Amino acid sequence: MNEEPGLSDQYGRASPWPLFVALGLVVSEVGVFLGLFTVAVFGLVLFGGSIAGILTESGYTSRPWPTLLGFGGLLAVAGLALVVWQVPLATVTLENFGRDGLLSRSVAIVAAGVILAAAGSVASVAEQTTV
16 A cells, blocks of 8 residues: 555655745735735745746756746736836836835836846856856
């Protein structure tokens, strides 16, 4: 009889990434929809990092850094597109950042994208650099 239910001989252990993917998605949605800047950024960074981790673990990519860079770029472009097409340029000021909900949400998406892209590019360069 198998002592570890749910695990076969082919898979030695269960992956932790699906939990973090789901948690990152939920936290980012709560942060974006409620307008909580730091929660939105944290959730999107957790979601992007978990996607890179699960793709690397499953063998779709050999390293997580290009996935981080690509997902971060995608988030940054999507956030900038929201700002350009939905927010009047006259209201894009530091004073209106807290008052304009769509502006702060868009900036949170851009910030998470920049963090992920920076992490992916720095880690990729650091991995190739020998000390």
